[in-house]
Amino acid sequence: MTHDPHQQAQELIACRGDxxxxxxxxWLQAHLASCDSCRDYAEAADxxxxxxxxxxxxxxxxxVRTTQLRARAYAHKLQQQQERMWLIWISCAVVTLFTxxxxxxxxxxxxxxxxxxxxxxxxWQTGFVMFWIAPALAASLLFAARGTFLxxxxxxxxx
Amino acid sequence: xxxxxxxxxxxMEPENTAIARGLRRHDPDLLDRLIEQYQHRLLRYLxxxxxSRETAEDLFQETWLRVLERGGQYDGKHNFSTWLFxxxxxxxxxxxxxxxxxxxDTPRGEDEAPLDIPDSGQPSxxxxxxQRELSERVMAxxxxxxxxxxxxxxxxxxxxxxxxxxxxxxxxxxxxxKSRLYRGLNALMPRLKGAQG
Numbered sequence: 001m002t003h004d005p006h007q008q009a010q011e012l013i014a015c016r017g018d019x020x021x022x023x024x025x026x027w028l029q030a031h032l033a034s035c036d037s038c039r040d041y042a043e044a045a046d047x048x049x050x051x052x053x054x055x056x057x058x059x060x061x062x063x064v065r066t067t068q069l070r071a072r073a074y075a076h077k078l079q080q081q082q083e084r085m086w087l088i089w090i091s092c093a094v095v096t097l098f099t100x101x102x103x104x105x106x107x108x109x110x111x112x113x114x115x116x117x118x119x120x121x122x123x124w125q126t127g128f129v130m131f132w133i134a135p136a137l138a139a140s141l142l143f144a145a146r147g148t149f150l151x152x153x154x155x156x157x158x159x
Numbered sequence: 160x161x162x163x164x165x166x167x168x169x170x171m172e173p174e175n176t177a178i179a180r181g182l183r184r185h186d187p188d189l190l191d192r193l194i195e196q197y198q199h200r201l202l203r204y205l206x207x208x209x210x211s212r213e214t215a216e217d218l219f220q221e222t223w224l225r226v227l228e229r230g231g232q233y234d235g236k237h238n239f240s241t242w243l244f245x246x247x248x249x250x251x252x253x254x255x256x257x258x259x260x261x262x263x264d265t266p267r268g269e270d271e272a273p274l275d276i277p278d279s280g281q282p283s284x285x286x287x288x289x290q291r292e293l294s295e296r297v298m299a300x301x302x303x304x305x306x307x308x309x310x311x312x313x314x315x316x317x318x319x320x321x322x323x324x325x326x327x328x329x330x331x332x333x334x335x336x337k338s339r340l341y342r343g344l345n346a347l348m349p350r351l352k353g354a355q356g
Contacts, residue, residue, distance in 0.1 A: 059198040
């Protein structure tokens with residue numbers, strides 16, 4: 001903040017409204033009461049603001065309507081994407097739960113078959129692991145072959 | 160804080176929260192209402208920012224699509240208009256970067272055309288002509304001052320944003336906002352001498 005009281009007053013005039021503390025307002029009022037040039041500056045600033053506010057700019061109703069239609073269409077598209085994502089999350093949750101519940105049973109099943117056909121433990125355990133990760137591997141290969149699924153869904157709005 | 164201010168703050172918070180919730184749901188009815196409500200303010204800001212009504216109208220549409228896309232980022236703690244102006248500003252900067260490597264802070268040259276003068280409506284009488292002349296001088300004056308001063312003046316005196324809100328929109332400290340207001344007024348005043356009334 002400058003030490004020149006006139007420049008200080010002019011800086012405060014530019015920030016009138018919610019930009020001044022009570023002390024600054026009091027100081028400014030006192031200064032304006034005693035300084036003609038700063039009072040003229042304040043009046044000129046007020047006139048300038050009035051002139052600025054007098055410029056008529058209105059949005060064309062057709063522009064507003066077009067924007068609303070585009071926004072509505074895009075909102076529906078985003079909502080559909082959101083619903084699809086929910087389905088994916090729910091599917092993932094169900095699969096995870098099912099996997100957690102069935103994995104011990106599957107392990108028991110592989111152990112029983114391994115003992116019945118008399119193969120080494122390492123062999124049936126390897127078979128179990130391959131069987132266990134096969135769906136995830138297949139899904140990964142499928143997504144890789146079709147390109148990045150989310151990348152193609154999260155593109156920027158068109159239109 | 161006085162009672163009126165308390166009431167205002169309490170009224171504004173649920174409104175902003177409702178907007179934030181609606182934006183997260185991509186609610187099309189909410190968007191319709193917001194576009195209706197902020198149409199003039201947003202377009203005015205974009206016209207002053209870009210200096211071209213045509214560009215501003217393109218950005219107007221893009222801004223609302225971006226609002227939909229990034230709606231989840233609006234937390235409802237600030238006024239929606241502050242966030243909206245920030246989104247519009249970022250889009251404008253992106254566009255200007257794509258068009259030419261100048262920043263938003265680059266002042267418009269003296270030889271450039273003044274800002275597009277919008278249609279003033281139904282011209283009928285002498286005072287309408289005088290009003291049009293005043294508008295042209297204001298717009299021409301604004302076009303000649305640095306863009307960051309112009310933006311700050313428009314946000315403050317046209318859109319009625321607080322200094323803190325302007326700081327949020329522009330990403331500048333409050334002290335810089337104050338300085339831009341003062342310098343902007345000083346730059347604009349001599350250009351409008353005789354046009355004020």
